Amino acid sequence: MENFKVRNTIEEDFVDIADLGEKCSPMAIERNSIYHIFTKYFKSTSFVAELGSGEIVGFLLGFISQENPEEAYMHLLCVDPKIRNMGIGRALVDQFFEAASLKGCKKVYLITKPINWKSISFYRNLGFEEDKSGNTINIMGTTAIKNYNGLGEHMVVFFKPTK
Numbered sequence: 001m002e003n004f005k006v007r008n009t010i011e012e013d014f015v016d017i018a019d020l021g022e023k024c025s026p027m028a029i030e031r032n033s034i035y036h037i038f039t040k041y042f043k044s045t046s047f048v049a050e051l052g053s054g055e056i057v058g059f060l061l062g063f064i065s066q067e068n069p070e071e072a073y074m075h076l077l078c079v080d081p082k083i084r085n086m087g088i089g090r091a092l093v094d095q096f097f098e099a100a101s102l103k104g105c106k107k108v109y110l111i112t113k114p115i116n117w118k119s120i121s122f123y124r125n126l127g128f129e130e131d132k133s134g135n136t137i138n139i140m141g142t143t144a145i146k147n148y149n150g151l152g153e154h155m156v157v158f159f160k161p162t163k
């Protein structure tokens with residue numbers, strides 16, 4: 001496999017990120033303005049994986065909570081389907097943890113859809129735990145938070161300490 005490097009986003013990356021985001025079902029597709037906000041205003045906690053050719057083959061967009069600076073949140077993570085299972089997802093998550101930890105964060109959160117069993121396996125494999133507090137519902141062996149994103153939109157909330 002060709003080597004890749006993980007780097008912080010630059011503002012212009014949002015165009016390539018938006019294109020790649022189209023290939024990341026069942027992850028949600030955002031409006032371009034959302035990708036742009038991350039690459040511009042959250043670049044120290046947003047990353048791309050880039051091949052030697054300059055092609056962007058993965059991204060992780062995240063931020064530090066303003067309400068609780070000890071918590072960080074990974075909003076979107078995607079690796080190009082043609083190059084999955086080669087460690088790019090893990091490398092992006094590792095880089096996010098390093099950045100969050102340097103900024104004093106103690107815990108990282110994310111949410112995923114209960115039907116996205118591939119991402120659920122991926123995050124469990126990386127040591128994330130499901131949040132089982134509050135109003136939960138069991139969906140195919142996974143604990144989700146009931147109506148997390150509105151009526152009927154149950155979501156799995158994962159967390160992991162930074163150390």
Ligand SMILES: CC(C)(COP(=O)(O)OP(=O)(O)OC[C@H]1O[C@@H](n2cnc3c(N)ncnc32)[C@H](O)[C@@H]1OP(=O)(O)O)[C@@H](O)C(=O)NCCC(=O)NCCS
Nearest residue numbers: 024027077078079084085086087088089090118119121125
């Ligand atoms: C989830 C996703 C980011 C994983 O990226 P990836 O580059 O293929 O993952 P990696 O190669 O870094 O895998 C890291 C580890 O997870 C494991 N893993 C990856 N995909 C897995 C799967 N579908 N089931 C079980 N384990 C999996 C790998 O075996 C690897 O384990 P190891 O390091 O112990 O060998 C990628 O599949 C993706 O983009 N999915 C679509 C978008 C999405 O659902 N994003 C997450 C929701 S926000």
